[in-house]
Amino acid sequence: QQQVKQSPQSLIVQKGGISIINCAYENTAFDYFPWYQQFPGKGPALLIAIRPDVSEKKEGRFTISFNKSAKQFSLHIMDSQPGDSATYFCAAAFSGGYNKLIFGAGTRLAVHP
């Protein structure tokens, strides 16, 4: 019930293409869904986050789509660039959980020029 399942494990996209990473959860108490980007040897950096009262949030080239009934959410990276090559983690938390994040397994994205 506490798990967040993330797929794919790895992803290769050509420059200019769309990268799509998917996550699914079971606990309907989750009400906060952030995405983090991590470069090798660095800490994760918050990319974008969504709450279940909206179905989509866009910030620049990054969009989160949220399907509450299916308990799924996804990250879309438009016009993917080689500089986007990193590991992406989805996560979930709920208001009564004292900000504790439950992370997905991560997706290693490689954007080829």
Add this chain to the structure above:
Amino acid sequence: GAVVSQHPSRVICKSGTSVKIECRSLDFQATTMFWYRQFPKQSLMLMATSNEGSKATYEQGVEKDKFLINHASLTLSTLTVTSAHPEDSSFYICSAPSPGTSGGRGTDTQYFGPGTRLTVL
């Protein structure tokens, strides 16, 4: 966004020694901080929740006597790996929620430190 720092960024120690890692929130106060461990090509594993002014809360399977956590002030939490062994070699990352960023909806935005690479020889 808010800034969280860690020190040191890298540390190499001999087996059996203790290592202290500091986590600081630079521009906000954090009553709670989190400590994670990350092995190569794996996700972040939450080790414990550090609480200012009280004992840390450890996740199942994490030895509290081995990983000592002290939340000395509203901007500093420390993780001490005692009697370190090669299997403790990992990337340790802290995080802190920045208060007031949830818009009153309960879950604050969480910011991560840059991590500390621990190598135990």
